[in-house]
Amino acid sequence: MNILRSVLFALVLVLITPPYALLALMTFPLPRMARYRIISGWSRLVVFFSRIILRIDWRVEGREHLPARPSVILAKHQSAWETMAFQLIFPPQVLVLKRELLWIPFFGWGLALMSPIAIDRSRGVAALRAMARRGRERLQQGFWVVVFPEGTRVAPGAVREYHPGGAWLACASGAPVVPVAHNAGLVWPRNAFLKRPGTVTVRIGPPIDAANRDPKTVNDLARTWIEEQQRALI
Numbered sequence: 001m002n003i004l005r006s007v008l009f010a011l012v013l014v015l016i017t018p019p020y021a022l023l024a025l026m027t028f029p030l031p032r033m034a035r036y037r038i039i040s041g042w043s044r045l046v047v048f049f050s051r052i053i054l055r056i057d058w059r060v061e062g063r064e065h066l067p068a069r070p071s072v073i074l075a076k077h078q079s080a081w082e083t084m085a086f087q088l089i090f091p092p093q094v095l096v097l098k099r100e101l102l103w104i105p106f107f108g109w110g111l112a113l114m115s116p117i118a119i120d121r122s123r124g125v126a127a128l129r130a131m132a133r134r135g136r137e138r139l140q141q142g143f144w145v146v147v148f149p150e151g152t153r154v155a156p157g158a159v160r161e162y163h164p165g166g167a168w169l170a171c172a173s174g175a176p177v178v179p180v181a182h183n184a185g186l187v188w189p190r191n192a193f194l195k196r197p198g199t200v201t202v203r204i205g206p207p208i209d210a211a212n213r214d215p216k217t218v219n220d221l222a223r224t225w226i227e228e229q230q231r232a233l234i
Contacts, residue, residue, distance in 0.1 A: 006194050009053045016045055017106050024110035032115045032141060036092050039110050043084035050081070055197030056187050060089055062204035066178065070139045071207065072170040073178045074222045076230060077148035078156060078185030081200065085184075086146060089202060093144040096131060096165065115143065128165055135169040145169060149219065156185040156234045159227060167219035170210035179205040179222045181229035203229050 020042045027035040050056045073090065075082065086093065095111075099118035102108045112118075117134045119127045135145050147166030154160050170177045180202065187198040205225045210218050 002194055002196060005054050005197075009049060009195070010193070012049050012053065013046065017042070020045075021106035021109050024113050027113060032143075033092060035113050036115065036143075039114050040087045040092075042110060043087045046084050047081075047088060050188075050195070054187075054195045056081070056195065056200065057198075058085060058200040058202060060202045060204065062206075063089075065204050065206050066090070067176050067207050069175070070142060070144050071176045071178045072135070072139075072166050072173075072210075073144060073146045073180055074149050074162075074166045074219075074226070075146065075180035076182060076226055077150060077153050078182070079153060079188040079190055081184040081188040082182055082202075085200070085202070090146075091144050092142065093146050094138045096135070096145060096147045115141075117145065128168060131165055132169050132172045136173045139173050139175050145175075149222070153185075153190040155190060156183060157230075159230075162219055162223045164215045164219045167210070167215040167222065170208075170218055171213060171215050174211055176207040177210055177218055177222055178207050179225045181205070181226045181233055183230075183233040186234070201233055203233065205229070 024039045027038050070091070073093070075086070083095065094115050094117055096117045096119065099120055102112045102118055115138060117131055117138065119131050138145055147169070149162040149166050150160040151163055152160070167177065169175070182200060182202040184200045187196045187200060208218055208221050
């Protein structure tokens with residue numbers, strides 16, 4: 001049944017993605033926030049079909065911790081699921097991502113119109129400064145900024161180095177950091193065609209005040225909380 005569900009889900013994505021990409025292109029003249037609200041409908045559809053077809057449900061813990069103002073989310077990255085489900089869970093947001101993702105046909109086109117912060121990792125410190133500059137702009141425009149500090153998807157239970165870019169943005173802008181842990185990789189593994197039914201738990205931690213703190217301290221605080229929760233969730 002998991003194979004049949006995964007095949008059906010893939011077919012649904014093939015059917016809905018190209019026309020939605022064309023719709024996304026038509027939003028080009030609209031303001032950023034209006035574009036976001038329309039294009040994010042694709043993610044809502046994908047999460048809906050993942051629940052109906054794949055039987056992947058989800059629950060959120062700690063929603064009361066969300067600040068009232070735009071913040072920087074530092075989150076674990078295990079699958080494609082959270083990049084879409086976060087758009088249902090959190091206020092309007094932009095992703096910090098590698099620029100190569102914008103070159104993917106259909107998917108990348110829509111993603112480019114959602115005002116992401118696309119970075120060229122090969123530029124090192126220059127990329128970090130560009131991210132901080134554009135991140136401040138997005139926060140001022142009312143968007144939250146989602147950063148996956150490990151830089152790539154990791155398997156459940158695995159840990160990679162936490163890059164300081166998100167913490168640097170928070171310290172530079174004065175925005176609080178919201179740490180987020182989850183176990184989406186248990187049901188939607190990295191790069192796996194076959195998905196499994198189950199319930200994803202998304203756990204939101206108390207905000208970390210970046211004011212008067214250096215990026216390393218903020219990054220370490222977020223890492224400690226996230227990894228403690230990951231061990232419990234996995």
